[in-house]
Amino acid sequence: MLLSKLPAPAPNILAKPGRVLAYRGSGQRDPSKLASSTTDGGDEDPFQIRFPHAILAGRWELQPQHPRLPSLDDAKERVSSSARRLPHYQLFPKPLPKALTVKVYQMDHGSSPTKICKSVVDEDIISNLPEALRDKILCCLPIKEAVGTCLLSRTWRYTWGSMTELMFRRADFASGNDSADDDRRFLKFTDMFLFLHNGPILKFCLNTVANEMVSTGGHLYRWMLMLSRNKIKEIQLQTSIRDSYKVPSSFFSCDELEYVYLRACVFTSLHLPPPSKGFKQLHTLRLEYVTVEGNSLGDLVASCPNLEKLNIRGLCSQSNINIRSTKFKVLKIEGWFTHLNLHAPYLTSVWIGLELNSDTVGASTTRCNFNLSPFIASLSDVETIRFHGHILECVEREFLILKQPKLFNRLTEISLEINLGDLKEANFALCLFQHAPNLRFFKLKLISRNSMVPRVHFWESIDRDVCLFQNVEVVGLFDFTGSFAELGFLKFLLEGAPVLRKLGIIDKGLDRNVLKNLLKLRRASKDAEILILEACFPH
Amino acid sequence: MTAPTMTSRSPTSTQRSSPRSLSTARSTSSTSTAAAAPAEDLKSFDAEFVKVDRATLFDLILAANYLNIKGLLDLTCQTVADMIKDNTPEEIRKIFNIKNDFTPEEEAEVRKENQWAFE
Numbered sequence: 001m002l003l004s005k006l007p008a009p010a011p012n013i014l015a016k017p018g019r020v021l022a023y024r025g026s027g028q029r030d031p032s033k034l035a036s037s038t039t040d041g042g043d044e045d046p047f048q049i050r051f052p053h054a055i056l057a058g059r060w061e062l063q064p065q066h067p068r069l070p071s072l073d074d075a076k077e078r079v080s081s082s083a084r085r086l087p088h089y090q091l092f093p094k095p096l097p098k099a100l101t102v103k104v105y106q107m108d109h110g111s112s113p114t115k116i117c118k119s120v121v122d123e124d125i126i127s128n129l130p131e132a133l134r135d136k137i138l139c140c141l142p143i144k145e146a147v148g149t150c151l152l153s154r155t156w157r158y159t160w161g162s163m164t165e166l167m168f169r170r171a172d173f174a175s176g177n178d179s180a181d182d183d184r185r186f187l188k189f190t191d192m193f194l195f196l197h198n199g200p201i202l203k204f205c206l207n208t209v210a211n212e213m214v215s216t217g218g219h220l221y222r223w224m225l226m227l228s229r230n231k232i233k234e235i236q237l238q239t240s241i242r243d244s245y246k247v248p249s250s251f252f253s254c255d256e257l258e259y260v261y262l263r264a265c266v267f268t269s270l271h272l273p274p275p276s277k278g279f280k281q282l283h284t285l286r287l288e289y290v291t292v293e294g295n296s297l298g299d300l301v302a303s304c305p306n307l308e309k310l311n312i313r314g315l316c317s318q319s320n321i322n323i324r325s326t327k328f329k330v331l332k333i334e335g336w337f338t339h340l341n342l343h344a345p346y347l348t349s350v351w352i353g354l355e356l357n358s359d360t361v362g363a364s365t366t367r368c369n370f371n372l373s374p375f376i377a378s379l380s381d382v383e384t385i386r387f388h389g390h391i392l393e394c395v396e397r398e399f400l401i402l403k404q405p406k407l408f409n410r411l412t413e414i415s416l417e418i419n420l421g422d423l424k425e426a427n428f429a430l431c432l433f434q435h436a437p438n439l440r441f442f443k444l445k446l447i448s449r450n451s452m453v454p455r456v457h458f459w460e461s462i463d464r465d466v467c468l469f470q471n472v473e474v475v476g477l478f479d480f481t482g483s484f485a486e487l488g489f490l491k492f493l494l495e496g497a498p499v500l501r502k503l504g505i506i507d508k509g510l511d512r513n514v515l516k517n518l519l520k521l522r523r524a525s526k527d528a529e530i531l532i533l534e535a536c537f538p539h
Numbered sequence: 540m541t542a543p544t545m546t547s548r549s550p551t552s553t554q555r556s557s558p559r560s561l562s563t564a565r566s567t568s569s570t571s572t573a574a575a576a577p578a579e580d581l582k583s584f585d586a587e588f589v590k591v592d593r594a595t596l597f598d599l600i601l602a603a604n605y606l607n608i609k610g611l612l613d614l615t616c617q618t619v620a621d622m623i624k625d626n627t628p629e630e631i632r633k634i635f636n637i638k639n640d641f642t643p644e645e646e647a648e649v650r651k652e653n654q655w656a657f658e
Contacts, residue, residue, distance in 0.1 A: 125597045126619070126635045133604055136612070140620035147656040150649055151628040154640050157649060185658060192655040 127155045131162075139165040142172050147193065162199035170208040187219050194226050201227060203234040208243070209263075221248045228253040233281075236261040241289050247271075255279065261286040269294040278303025289314035298322040320369075334389070339369045345378040348410075353388035368394040373401055376432075382408055385432070386415040392425050393447070399424060400431040408435050414442040421448060421485035426458045433468050443476035448483050459488035469497035480507040482514040491521055500525040506533045589618040593635070 126134070138146045138160060147160045173186040190206075204227055220237070227235065228250045235257065239245075244264045249271045257279045267290060282304045292315060301307060301323050308329045315335025328344040334353035354368055372395050376385075414432060418425050433439065475493065480486060494500070500523070510518075510532075519530060589596065596615060603611035623631055632639055641649065650657070 124636045124638060125594065127637055129597070129600070130604075133600055133616070136616045137619050137623070140617045141624060144656060145624055147653060148628065149623070149631070150653055150656075151641075151646065152632060152639070153637050154645075156637070188655060189658075 165203040167205040201230040205236040207238045225250040234259040263288045267296040269296045275303040284309040286311040291316040349384040351386040354391040384413045400428045411436040417445040445478040500528040
């Protein structure tokens with residue numbers, strides 16, 4: 001079935017040194033013409049091998065070196081059996097161009113191997129790659145150059161039009177001249193590209209941060225509308241903070257979204273979709289410098305059943321935020337908020353950071369409603385806990401109460417910004433340590449406020465029999481000032497950590513005596529290395 | 540090898556490139572588990588790995604696609620993209636042996652159609 005209808009050539013043709021050429025075309029070939037069209041003008045009879053599979057229109061090289069070659073029949077059998085084992089014709093959806101030469105060489109010891117490579121180098125491999133791979137190569141190029149490939153050849157004329165991952169960077173349009181003119185060119189390019197683009201867009205990235213482009217204006221709304229019609233899966237809009245915009249309603253029609261990164265936008269309750277019509281596939285939501293009105297964030301989270309990762313930096317909210325999810329794995333909320341109610345029992349990583357407005361006079365006047373106790377009590381599989389900023393300070397009247405025998409067995413890393421001299425905060429830290437038997441690494445950024453408060457003998461009075469830091473290996477203490485409470489905690493730590501390896505203390509200028517006393521403290525772990533590093537303040 | 544071997548340039552069983560790509564897949568996956576491998580070394584390894592002739596590079600792309608090795612596919616496609624970048628169409632055609640089958644009228648039409656991209 002594999003042989004053509006040509007007369008079979010001499011049986012041991014392969015045994016002869018020299019070259020044997022085989023030609024595969026898409027149609028019937030006149031044998032007499034074959035001889036004249038071979039490049040080496042060999043005078044042996046060419047034989048034609050034709051295969052039914054489209055995929056086998058590749059290049060074949062026969063590299064026999066041994067003089068005792070099998071007969072032609074064996075070679076054909078080998079070719080056909082290996083041909084049957086190749087199933088992946090789907091990588092070549094389009095038929096290959098017709099004039100594809102198959103050259104079968106027999107190398108004798110005298111001929112140079114470069115002669116085989118010559119025909120390979122002459123060929124246009126890149127245009128014959130499967131569409132998916134050409135698309136991938138174009139997506140690695142800057143978008144302007146990707147469009148520029150339309151001039152290469154007829155095959156390439158519209159390849160750019162089916163790119164699936166788009167990245168528009170304002171920085172690529174910087175010409176050193178007038179910046180407003182560059183803005184205009186960038187917007188026009190993006191508009192025209194999306195207008196002429198043909199095919200699904202899976203990923204759309206926009207980056208206007210570098211040049212602080214002031215306003216994308218109405219363009220963003222049109223682009224979002226266009227993307228919502230194109231089965232978009234991933235959107236990253238890194239716009240400049242000064243370019244604040246309301247999230248367009250067409251954004252909520254992008255049903256297939258899986259990853260979203262938005263910056264400097266405003267979420268209001270008015271145009272959110274009902275909970276039944278949210279993003280069913282969304283797994284990661286990343287927001288920066290967003291303003292949230294009402295409980296729109298909570299509503300959005302509720303409408304995304306598969307959301308696993310929520311990362312918000314620079315959150316601005318004045319109202320109550322109520323977030324409940326049983327799917328969350330990673331949660332980070334940092335910003336300026338006054339009311340936060342969280343319930344996400346299956347989290348593995350938590351990061352909550354509260355920042356205060358700089359115009360607030362003294363932290364004592366700021367209060368934040370955060371259901372700290374019930375929230376932490378509900379976490380069972382958490383691995384990393386981080387509380388930064390003023391969250392511990394501002395939480396009203398909360399003493400962490402965790403009922404025994406609740407233990408965070410998987411908690412290995414804690415990072416807190418804490419005032420060890422404050423009773424409430426110190427109790428929080430102690431409670432957390434008591435319930436984390438497998439803690440390996442923790443880091444405290446020490447805040448010391450009013451020195452007028454009477455000294456708290458909290459850390460000295462703790463029962464030393466229970467070894468709290470059994471598995472702690474690395475500890476970092478930042479902004480150490482050597483206050484009474486801090487030294488008390490340090491003593492407590494060193495006496496209770498039998499496997500401590502490294503303790504890093506970054507101080508703000510300690511007294512020499514304090515340092516000496518510090519190093520003399522009794523340590524439970526003989527391998528403990530105390531590193532005292534000075535913080536570098538920018539001048 | 541005493542018996543003749545057939546090497547096909549089909550994308551699935553590129554015998555020259557598959558061993559190379561398999562060995563690198565093994566080495567990169569083993570180094571990812573050993574966290575001590577510095578990024579610098581991996582970067583220079585990657586850079587050296589793709590210093591091959593074009594035919595082998597395309598073979599690597601096809602092999603990485605078939606074997607579904609994302610890292611290798613990204614690396615090789617980026618290498619090809621770097622060859623295309625910052626070159627005029629004529630230079631790109633020369634590098635990749637692409638035949639310019641546009642007639643002059645067609646080429647003018649394409650330029651006009653996509654004038655917005657060349658501004």
